[in-house]
Structures are given as C-alpha cells and as structure tokens.
Amino acid sequence: MTNPLPSDPYLALSAALQRWAELPQPQWLVVREGFRRRKAVARELVVFPGSQSHDLLFVSRGLLRFFYLDEGGRETNKAFVAENEFAAPLASAVLQQPVYYGVEALEETEYLSMPLGEFRALYHRHPVFERLGRCLAEMLLVRKERRMRSMLEQTATERYRTFLTENPLLAERIPQYHLASYLGITEVSLSRLKKAL
Template identity: 60%
Template sequence: MESNKAFIPENTFAGSLAAYNLDLPILYGVQALEPTMLLAANFSDFVALFEQHPIFDRLGRKLAEWLLIRKELRARSLLQQQATERYLDFVKQYPDLAKRVPQYHIASYLGITEVSLSRLKRTA
C-alpha cells in the first residue's frame, strides 16, 4: 500500500536522519510528482564536508532540528486533529502544492481516503 509520509517542495532538502546518523538503509522510496532536478551526495563526502567545515556541521544540526520538529508536529497532527483541521493546515502550509498535487497523494498524507478528502473539501 502506498502512503505519503511527506511533501518536499522546491528548493528543500530531503533525507533520512536515521540513515545518516546510524548508517541504516532507507526503507522507503522517493517519488517526484513533477519534473525535478536532484542533487545527490556521496555519504562519505557529506561526512567529510561536515568534519572539515564547521559551518556545515552547524547547518547540519539546524537541519536535523528542523526535520525533528516537522516530524513531531506531523505526529501531533495525526493524533490530535480532525481530518478537516489537517486539510486546512496542509493548504496553509503548502498552498501551491494543494493545487498541483494529485488528490490521492494529499488524502494519503492526511490519513484519509480520496472520497473523504473530496467530501471534506466541499464542506471546508
């Protein structure tokens, strides 16, 4: 079953903290929904960059903090909010994506069916 864990808008970093910090394999795939230019880095080069340039180490820590906060807010949303609130938050956070992304991806991200999303959009 396909599910959407996150949306990564333009000019944004994506990656796995567990894969990076614990040297674990990534157990999920990434799908580009639109034409995409991807920059990939070799893991050892990434580590060397952090070790050799303190500014990148600091940037990496800030990025990790941002990713952890995002993950916690997402978990809170799924646990505490009704589907309507999650949808309205999604539209507020990603106004452009809400118009461009297929509805079944948004529904999956919100933890609801596409039919439920369609109903919800009519009443929201």
Template identity: 35%
Template sequence: MSIQPLLEYIRKHIDLSSQEESILASKVVLRKYLKGQYIVQQGDVCQYECFVLSGCTKTFYVDEEGQEHIVMFSIEDWWTSDMGSFITQTPADFNIQCLENTELVLFPYNEIESLYKEIPKLERFFRQIIERAFVTSQKRLVRSFSLSAKEQYLHFREQYPQIEQRIPQYMVASYLGITKEFLSKIKNQLIYKH
C-alpha cells in the same frame, strides 16, 4: 543547472567564504530526474541528502498490502532523503519518487564527513536542518492524534499552499491518512460553508 539556490538557502543560516563555497561545489552532485523516477527505493541504502532546486517529490512507504502511505512532499528549497537510512547506511524504509521533472543537489554520504572537516560550520547547519525536520515530524504526529481530518486538511493547506495545486488529490488524502472520497467530502463542506 547551478547550485546558486542552495548557496542562497545556506546563506540564510550561515556565512560561507567564496573558498568554502568552492569546496562545497566540488563535493556535491547536480542531477536531473524525470517525473516518475525514484531517488531512493524502499530496501535500498540511501546514499544522498538532497536539496530540491526545482520540481516536486513524495516520500512514502508501501505496506504489506501494497498500500501507499505518503509521509512528506518536497518542493523548491526543501530537503528530501530517507534520513534514517542515510545516517545509518541501512536499508531505506521509504521510497522517494519525483512527481515532476526534478533537479536536485545531492550530498553524497561518502563526502559528508570530509565536508564537515573542511567546513566545520556546515555540521552546525545540517544539525539545525535535522533538528527542524525532527520538530516538524513530531508536530505532525501530534496533529494526527489531536486534530480532526478537516482540521488536518486546513493545516496542510495553510502550511503548504504551493503544494496542493501541484499534486493529485488522492496523494493529499494519503498524506492526511484518509480516503480521497472523505477528502472530497471535507472540501465540499468547506466550499458550501463560504
């Protein structure tokens, strides 16, 4: 396992000197999780901002009735965390669970501030990541109000073509906020339309 994919990702946004890359490498943690393992659980305080080297995770919450609601999937070169919990160091609203064996680069909460001090441009980098995540989340909210379930599914397929093959259909349905039966119906309509 190496942080090379993370460094390549960061290079698309900011330039780091080899000394800054060494500082970064000394502050992060590389960790492997098995399929089914939790990175964070609802109610625990999220200690890490995570970059996915390989694998797939789902971020979800469980309501009072025990119903699971998926809000996000993350695969290679994506980030995952319960941002609210991580930033405020309060109990997490979400669970993050591995859907495959997963390798992550973990940015520990207690190292973030010192990373920003030692490599100030990382603060700008993370601000851009968080801004982008915020915009994505707002757009998803608008789509959930304005698009039909079919249009939302088509958008999901277009936006995340590499995810659908990797996750069970009931999880896609949960992400879209519909039943798996309704998702089957939508998929059948699309098949017969062609």
C-alpha cells in the same frame, strides 16, 4: 513559455546554506563539489525503497513525493519537498539502515544530490560543516514535529484545512489521492469531507 534565464541550482543551494551558517569560500567549494546535478521527469522514481544509497537532496525546481512502502505494497505519503527545500534520510543514516522509503517526482524536477555519507564525513573536517549538519537535523526535526502534532491533535478535516491554508500553492500541484494519503486518510474519505465543507 519557460524562464529564459534559468537560475543556477548551485546558487540556490548556496543561498540556502548561507541561511544556516556563514560558509567560507573554500568550504563552499567542497560542498559544491559533492553535489551532483540531476533531473527527473514527472512520475520518475528518484529513490527506490530499500535503497542502500543515502542521498542528501536539494530541490531547485519541481516537486518530490516521499512515501513509505509497507509489506503489503501499500504506499503512504510521508512528505512533499518542493523548490529550495532539503531532504535527507538522516534517521536511516544514523541507524545505518537502508532507506525505508521511496521518492517519486510528481513533476519534472531538477535537484542536487550528494551522498549523505560523504556529507557527514565533512563534519570531522571543519566546524562549519558540523554546524550545517546540525541545522539540517534541526530543520528536519521542526518539519516532523509540526506534522506529528497535526496528526495527533487534529481531525482529518482540520488537517486538510490547515494544509490548504499553509500550502495553498503546493496543494494545487499535488493530486488529491496523494494528499489524502499524506493526511492519513483515503482518497474517498478526503473527497467526502471536502463535500461537507
């Protein structure tokens, strides 16, 4: 049985943005205009690696997997982004490079998408947009900082345990082999250290 009253993704977006800055109605309308509503079925490729289009994403339902793709064709999971979370190829945009990762939907996913160039152009229009941009960058930084520290300080086993405690619900939605890649090990190795409790 699905939710009989599906919440408006734009409502969720508005709430998320308001947590960063008080967004006056006129400016909110500009943002709302920029974001397009999109859907992806499970296993659908949302962003193709090497894409020239940079999009700011906001997931309202479902789960996205972000992955690097090396020359050998091997994937390494970079992040998982679920409900009410943002994602953006900020580094690529700043450096004016094509997006170097791909995005795949792990479940049927509903999300909002706005060209990052368009969003960044707003910075010059009104200070509140600049603030949103700062908060976006800071949020991404905090996320990456936590991950970086975890990778440098912890062993694979510790990283796994940490992930489970911090994302108990999310862990059940992610296939083991994708989680392993995210933790920086192989599926076999993860299975092994799980057995060792």
